[in-house]
Amino acid sequence: MQPVIRLEHVYKTYGVGDTEVRALNDVSLTVETGEYCAIMGPSGSGKSTAMNVIGCLDRPTSGRYYLDGVDVARLSDSELAHIRNRKIGFVFQQFHLLPQLTALENVMLPMTYAGVPSNERKERAVVALTRVGLANRLHNRPNQLSGGQQQRVAIARAIVNNPVLLLADEPTGALDSHTTHEVLNIFSELNASGITVVVVTHEADVARQTRRIIWFRDGEVLHDHLTPEDLTQMSMVLS
Amino acid sequence: MNIVESVKMAVKTLTANKLRSTLTMLGIIIGNASVITMVGVGQGAQRYASEQFESLGPNVLFIIPGSEEAQNRTLDLPRTLTLEDAKAIASQVPTVNAVAPQLQTQQPITYRNRRSSSLVLGTTPDFLTVRDFAVERGRFFSELDVQRRTQVVALGADVARKFFGESDPIGQQIRIRNLSFQVIGVMESKGAFLGNNQDDAVYIPITTMSSRITGNTSPYGTEVTFISVNARNEASVNAAQFQITNLLRLRHKVTTEDDFTVRTQKDALEIVGNVTNALTLMLAAIAGISLFVGGIGIMNIMLVSVRERTHEIGLRKAIGASQQDILVQFMIEAIILSAIGGVIGTGIGTAGVALVAATTPLKAGVSTTAILVAVGVSGGIGLFFGVFPARQAAKLDPIVALRSA
Ligand SMILES: Nc1ncnc2c1ncn2[C@@H]1O[C@H](COP(=O)(O)OP(=O)(O)O)[C@@H](O)[C@H]1O
Ligand SMILES: [Mg+2]
Numbered sequence: 001m002q003p004v005i006r007l008e009h010v011y012k013t014y015g016v017g018d019t020e021v022r023a024l025n026d027v028s029l030t031v032e033t034g035e036y037c038a039i040m041g042p043s044g045s046g047k048s049t050a051m052n053v054i055g056c057l058d059r060p061t062s063g064r065y066y067l068d069g070v071d072v073a074r075l076s077d078s079e080l081a082h083i084r085n086r087k088i089g090f091v092f093q094q095f096h097l098l099p100q101l102t103a104l105e106n107v108m109l110p111m112t113y114a115g116v117p118s119n120e121r122k123e124r125a126v127v128a129l130t131r132v133g134l135a136n137r138l139h140n141r142p143n144q145l146s147g148g149q150q151q152r153v154a155i156a157r158a159i160v161n162n163p164v165l166l167l168a169d170e171p172t173g174a175l176d177s178h179t180t181h182e183v184l185n186i187f188s189e190l191n192a193s194g195i196t197v198v199v200v201t202h203e204a205d206v207a208r209q210t211r212r213i214i215w216f217r218d219g220e221v222l223h224d225h226l227t228p229e230d231l232t233q234m235s236m237v238l239s
Numbered sequence: 240m241n242i243v244e245s246v247k248m249a250v251k252t253l254t255a256n257k258l259r260s261t262l263t264m265l266g267i268i269i270g271n272a273s274v275i276t277m278v279g280v281g282q283g284a285q286r287y288a289s290e291q292f293e294s295l296g297p298n299v300l301f302i303i304p305g306s307e308e309a310q311n312r313t314l315d316l317p318r319t320l321t322l323e324d325a326k327a328i329a330s331q332v333p334t335v336n337a338v339a340p341q342l343q344t345q346q347p348i349t350y351r352n353r354r355s356s357s358l359v360l361g362t363t364p365d366f367l368t369v370r371d372f373a374v375e376r377g378r379f380f381s382e383l384d385v386q387r388r389t390q391v392v393a394l395g396a397d398v399a400r401k402f403f404g405e406s407d408p409i410g411q412q413i414r415i416r417n418l419s420f421q422v423i424g425v426m427e428s429k430g431a432f433l434g435n436n437q438d439d440a441v442y443i444p445i446t447t448m449s450s451r452i453t454g455n456t457s458p459y460g461t462e463v464t465f466i467s468v469n470a471r472n473e474a475s476v477n478a479a480q481f482q483i484t485n486l487l488r489l490r491h492k493v494t495t496e497d498d499f500t501v502r503t504q505k506d507a508l509e510i511v512g513n514v515t516n517a518l519t520l521m522l523a524a525i526a527g528i529s530l531f532v533g534g535i536g537i538m539n540i541m542l543v544s545v546r547e548r549t550h551e552i553g554l555r556k557a558i559g560a561s562q563q564d565i566l567v568q569f570m571i572e573a574i575i576l577s578a579i580g581g582v583i584g585t586g587i588g589t590a591g592v593a594l595v596a597a598t599t600p601l602k603a604g605v606s607t608t609a610i611l612v613a614v615g616v617s618g619g620i621g622l623f624f625g626v627f628p629a630r631q632a633a634k635l636d637p638i639v640a641l642r643s644a
Binding site: 052055058077078081084085086092094109113114115118157161 | 241244248251252255550551553554555556557558559560561562563564637638641
């Protein structure tokens with residue numbers, strides 16, 4: 001089986017000349033189907049940039065990226081949109097729900113771009129919301145939901161098109177420890193059901209839930225396959 | 240995403256922002272309403288004026304002082320037409336059936352203690368034939384009255400009613416500019432001609448008019464304001480025009496520029512058509528500008544909307560909306576706004592036209608072409624002014640857009 005993510009010597013630079021920033025500096029990384037990874041590293045080390053490239057929101061300046069075996073660099077903008085819609089689910093720190101839509105409508109949104117018929121759309125949205133424990137909050141708008149509930153709506157939206165890859169950039173950054181726990185449980189369940197999950201996080205507790213920890217620094221992969229014990233040692237070194 | 244989905248989504252967005260949507264539509268509504276009204280009024284004026292000239296019959300010709308160029312140059316035309324010209328035409332032009340010279344001014348008229356300012360029209364008995372007028376009671380003045388400059392008057396229907404009510408005016412004396420005139424007849428009601436109420440007028444022999452009221456002001460003879468002529472039949476109108484022109488050139492010893500113009504009904508209709516076309520065009524242009532401004536309003540508010548919704552656009556792109564999806568979404572919003580605005584504006588415009596038609600003599604009406612053009616144009620304006628903001632939205636970088644939250 002081919003890996004879900006294969007980055008080969010990926011560079012991403014912003015700006016030119018004196019102001020040039022190498023957000024990604026020769027990153028090579030492979031993630032197999034069904035893995036559950038955490039990406040850690042200091043702020044500004046390129047974690048979000050990597051997630052944007054992996055999520056097809058951004059293109060590498062150079063290097064190759066194969067998503068599910070497909071060379072993404074060759075794809076047009078609309079093909080990338082199609083991939084984001086079908087193969088990838090995004091979860092953001094800021095939830096990014098549309099305030100004028102109910103939980104149900106927010107979750108239905110990716111399916112409208114996938115051309116799913118409207119009756120099926122509603123069914124699947126209800127299933128996804130039930131899966132994240134919000135079956136009783138279908139018709140609430142985001143401002144009527146707590147932060148944890150909003151993030152769970154966002155997760156339901158991310159998985160409703162049955163993606164192969166779930167990307168979460170600091171998904172618990174805006175949540176307290178209790179709701180963080182709820183969200184992590186959902187991620188574990190999703191991963192157990194076969195979805196590949198990649199989480200960017202600052203929190204060692206979050207990273208410990210995963211089965212592989214990747215450490216970024218200055219746009220490079222400094223360590224890969226760290227164990228939770230390594231993490232404890234490292235944070236002792238770092239602090 | 241298919242079109243039905245896009246339309247549903249656009250409707251949802253637009254109804255979520257009712258105030259903004261309404262304000263955006265307002266420009267288009269006003270623009271459309273004014274186009275429909277202005278064009279309706281312009282065409283109404285055109286129809287009204289044409290019908291007035293058509294009502295004169297196809298055989299009629301007008302002789303007016305001054306060359307065509309002079310008429311365009313100045314309102315103060317030379318007093319070159321005379322009663323003698325009219326007589327010469329009647330006696331020497333074979334294709335002419337009747338000739339009615341007219342000399343007219345506004346004058347104070349009194350009967351006992353009642354007074355009014357009405358049009359006093361000096362003419363000859365042929366006036367009845369040429370202008371298709373008839374006497375309802377009593378008689379019109381005769382050739383003899385004209386020769387003798389008698390002080391007799393036929394009253395227009397309104398003047399008769401104003402002065403005499405239900406009682407019989409025949410044989411009574413009225414005063415025109417302090418001269419006493421005997422009423423010999425009352426005219427049939429004729430309505431207005433080009434805004435002049437022909438019933439609020441009195442008719443006296445042209446000779447009486449020039450000798451006792453206006454005075455003889457032309458160096459060439461007894462001045463007249465203009466001459467109406469009736470050709471024998473429709474086929475002889477052009478011949479009559481030619482013959483009259485030649486005769487008057489001889490009589491006036493014209494060497495370079497004519498000091499008069501002979502117009503047929505067709506010429507008059509053409510002029511009316513040109514003038515009212517220009518009027519309609521001008522009105523439509525003014526209204527068109529407001530439609531254009533309405534379009535700019537749409538673009539303006541849509542640009543604000545794109546800016547406000549940057550975050551939403553970024554999110555939609557992140558979850559799989561293509562550039563085309565976003566473009567279509569914004570375009571549809573613009574088109575819906577301008578189309579609905581167009582329909583409402585057309586409704587208001589139609590009501591406006593109906594109001595004008597009901598309250599003025601203008602035969603204002605809404606043509607289907609005007610509606611189709613207005614709605615089509617406003618839809619097009621939605622497209623045209625929607626494209627730019629929609630492209631801006633479609634081109635947004637999702638990462639940048641999401642960070643703008
Ligand atoms: N759009 C951008 N323009 C310029 N520089 C950027 C942009 N996005 C990120 N960077 C820079 O790239 C580097 C990596 O950023 P990022 O991937 O956001 O780091 P992290 O998510 O690990 O905190 C940082 O130095 C950041 O300033
Ligand atoms: Mg980051």
